[in-house]
Amino acid sequence: MYKAIFFDLDGTLTESGEGITKSVQYALEKLGVEAPDLKDLEVFVGPPLLEQFMKYAGFDKKTAEKAIEFYRERYTEKGMFENTVYPGVEETLSELKRRGYRLAVASAKPAFYVTQIMDHFNLSQYFEVIAGTDLNGPKITKSQVIEEALEKMNLSDHRDQVIMVGDREHDILGARKCDVQCVAVTYGYGSREELEKAQPLQIVDSAAELLNFFD
Numbered sequence: 395m396y397k398a399i400f401f402d403l404d405g406t407l408t409e410s411g412e413g414i415t416k417s418v419q420y421a422l423e424k425l426g427v428e429a430p431d432l433k434d435l436e437v438f439v440g441p442p443l444l445e446q447f448m449k450y451a452g453f454d455k456k457t458a459e460k461a462i463e464f465y466r467e468r469y470t471e472k473g474m475f476e477n478t479v480y481p482g483v484e485e486t487l488s489e490l491k492r493r494g495y496r497l498a499v500a501s502a503k504p505a506f507y508v509t510q511i512m513d514h515f516n517l518s519q520y521f522e523v524i525a526g527t528d529l530n531g532p533k534i535t536k537s538q539v540i541e542e543a544l545e546k547m548n549l550s551d552h553r554d555q556v557i558m559v560g561d562r563e564h565d566i567l568g569a570r571k572c573d574v575q576c577v578a579v580t581y582g583y584g585s586r587e588e589l590e591k592a593q594p595l596q597i598v599d600s601a602a603e604l605l606n607f608f609d
Contacts, residue, residue: 398496400558401499402558403501403511403512404501404583405579405583406579408478408511408515409478417469425460437450440565440583442527444462474510479515481600482601484517498547499523501525502535502539536565557595560578560579561580562588563584563592566592567592576595581601
C-alpha cells in the first residue's frame with residue numbers, strides 16, 4: 395500500500411511551458427540559433443536542460459552550459475512565474491494530505507527555483523519535502539532527486555510504499571531506476587505515445603482521475 399507520493403513539478407503540478415520555452419528561445423537566440431515557434435521548444439519542459447540543449451541544437455557540452463547561463467538570465471527574472479497551477483491540482487493535494495499520504499516534490503528543476511515557485515503558488519504547505527537538482531551539479535538527474543527525497547523521508551528501505559507522479563518519460567524511467575512505481579499524467583508535456591512506451595503503472599488524464607487512483 396502506498397504511503398508516500400512524489401510529484402514532478404513542470405507539467406504535473408504547474409503548466410510552466412510559457413516561461414521555460416520563452417527562456418529557451420532567449421538563450422538560443424543569444425547563441426545565434428533561431429527558434430520562432432515556442433511550441434517546438436516544449437521538448438525542453440521536463441528533461442535536464444544540459445542534455446536537451448545538446449540534443450535539440452547540437453551544442454557541445456561547453457556551449458550547452460553557456461545556453462543554460464543565458465536561459466537562467468531570463469528565467470530568474472520573469473520566466474519562473476510565467477506559470478499556472480493546473481485545474482484541480484491544489485484540491486487533489488489537499489485531499490491526499492487529508493487522507494494521510496506523505497507528499498514530496500521531486501523535480502529535475504534546480505531546487506533554487508522549485509522552492510520559489512511552490513511558495514509563489516502557496517503549494518509548499520502540502521509537502522513534507524521539496525527536492526530539486528543542484529544549479530551546477532553534482533545532483534542533476536531525476537533519479538538522484540528521487541533518492542534524495544527517499545532519504546529525507548526515511549523511505550529508502552520502503553520503496554514499495556512510494557509512488558511517483560509525472561508527465562514525461564524521464565519521470566517514469568527515473569522512478570524505475572530507484573525501484574519506485576510511477577503514475578503518468580497526460581495533461582502535461584509528454585505525449586501519450588511517449589508515456590505508453592515508458593510503461594508507467596497507470597496513465598491518468600486529470601488531477602481528479604489521479605485522486606481516484608488513490609481511492
